[in-house]
Amino acid sequence: MPVYENTKLILEGIGSTTLVCVTKTIEPERINEAIRAGARIIGENRVREYEDKCKDILPCETHLIGHLQTNKVKKAVHLFDVIQSVDSLKVIRNINEKAGAIDKVQKVFLQVNIGNEPQKYGFGPDEIKKVITEVRSLGNVRVEGLMCIPPFVPPEQTRSYFRKMKTLFDEMKQENRDNIDIRELSMGMSNDYGIAIEEGATMVRVGSAIFGEREY
Numbered sequence: 465m466p467v468y469e470n471t472k473l474i475l476e477g478i479g480s481t482t483l484v485c486v487t488k489t490i491e492p493e494r495i496n497e498a499i500r501a502g503a504r505i506i507g508e509n510r511v512r513e514y515e516d517k518c519k520d521i522l523p524c525e526t527h528l529i530g531h532l533q534t535n536k537v538k539k540a541v542h543l544f545d546v547i548q549s550v551d552s553l554k555v556i557r558n559i560n561e562k563a564g565a566i567d568k569v570q571k572v573f574l575q576v577n578i579g580n581e582p583q584k585y586g587f588g589p590d591e592i593k594k595v596i597t598e599v600r601s602l603g604n605v606r607v608e609g610l611m612c613i614p615p616f617v618p619p620e621q622t623r624s625y626f627r628k629m630k631t632l633f634d635e636m637k638q639e640n641r642d643n644i645d646i647r648e649l650s651m652g653m654s655n656d657y658g659i660a661i662e663e664g665a666t667m668v669r670v671g672s673a674i675f676g677e678r679e680y
């Protein structure tokens with residue numbers, strides 16, 4: 465797959481929307497092609513995988529987009545500029561503690577389980593406001609966005625979930641505090657990022673449209 469060309473085309477197509485180039489399972493050489501083509505942010509799902517690869521990846525901003533286990537929080541805080549996949553109060557308190565220990569203010573997004581699916585990670589849409597109240601007291605995290613992975617349905621049917629996210633996002637943006645400044649709405653992947661942008665995404669997370677189908 466022509467990674468360089470794919471990245472250029474997607475960057476042109478999305479205009480002012482921010483691209484997170486999703487690099488799970490991809491080798492550093494190919495990741496670097498995307499960075500040379502203009503990708504500024506990469507998204508990884510696994511802390512260990514990224515730790516193994518990072519020394520070979522060109523300078524860029526790094527986002528964690530996969531579920532974070534408690535025993536990996538310390539490493540994640542060292543390695544990632546933004547943790548998009550914050551999905552419980554327990555993990556956000558833990559991030560606050562580990563970030564405090566190294567004098568870092570960790571940027572995070574809250575992951576919303578917008579379809580209320582029992583098997584999925586993330587806060588329920590109704591929980592988010594309560595979560596924000598709790599977060600106000602945490603000095604070493606800064607909430608800068610919302611992230612979602614909608615139910616696995618045909619692309620056009622994701623639109624209603626994206627729309628719900630946008631409504632929630634607009635409500636949350638009113639909640640400006642020292643450590644809460646919600647300005648990013650991270651939604652949309654290879655098969656539906658165009659729809660996500662139409663519905664107000666500020667950031668899309670695209671993997672296979674850049675690198676081709678992943679081989680696990």
Ligand SMILES: *Cc1c(COP(=O)(O)O)cnc(C)c1O
Binds near residue numbers: 672
């Ligand atoms: C893998 C992944 C993506 C990218 O998926 P593609 O369909 O390859 O674009 C986006 N977000 C998350 C959370 C992912 O795990």
